[in-house]
Amino acid sequence: MKSRPKAEPHRAEFEEVYERHSREVWALVYARWMNADVALDVMQETFLRLWKQWHEGAEIANPRAWLLRVARNLAEDHAKSAFRRNGTQAPHTMNGVAGRDALPLETMARAETFGQLRDELENLAPADREILTLRYALDYSANQIAEVLEINPTAVHMRLSRARQRLADRLTSQGVKTSHD
């Protein structure tokens, strides 16, 4: 990206960047907080900042790297926000609240499995969650993940495999049996 005209950024070009990278930005923030709404808010804030930079004629050589860096910073700032400290409980905490109507056994078992999966994902290291989110939320290949994380594809394979193994071990210790490589 070269310098932008100060008066009006190229809307179409910006929307193309948004389409190409917004899901990656969302995935990284989601991996940090495991909260889809927070991830969406931070993603939108990140792109608003990019829009402002374009509008002011800033030169951003690599918008993808810029977006991911800003999103990571904003995600960390979220930890300091009053809403995070005093805000409402995440929806999954309501999983433990029993409904009046009895659920079918299979649905209950499934909900329980997903609840445990979520809990164990939250207990994983952020780097593990990041790579799993890119792989399973966006269906990214090792090469694509390598581009986002700026590591080589072999390292992606290794980290992905280890992250899955750690998750499977944690789930097994909680009594959730899964099949995996």
Add this chain to the structure above:
Amino acid sequence: MTEHVATSNGHPTPDLDDLLREHFRAALPHPWPRFQPPVARRPAKVVSFWGGSRMRLALAASVALLLTGYLAVAGLFPRNDPAAGPGLDNATGVIGNRSKVRPIQVIPGPARDVTTPGGQGAKMLEETTNEDRPTIIINVLPLGNSKGGR
């Protein structure tokens, strides 16, 4: 990845990949939101002081009414004449504008010889004042007696 394996209770063991994919896909917003660029701020419209502000007009009218009332009430009272000095004279105890307090001038009238109801001879002096409502003062002096009465 391995295929689903049946467990002892007959349910298939869920595949970790499938679980993860389903979990993350459920979290991903559907549909994906479009980018909405912020609306450019317009410069604040310059509004004249009186322009379309009923509040300001009402305030101005109130102030004008207050001033008019003050001037009207002030006109009912005598103006303070600096030459006449302060309104309260501590020396004489007179309150108010001293120019309004005119000295009473007594104008002596002719003296007449009269007889009292007791049959004694006396001299009657009639005096008047210069006030708006003239006062007549009658001094009756018994002949051969210096004491006066009214």
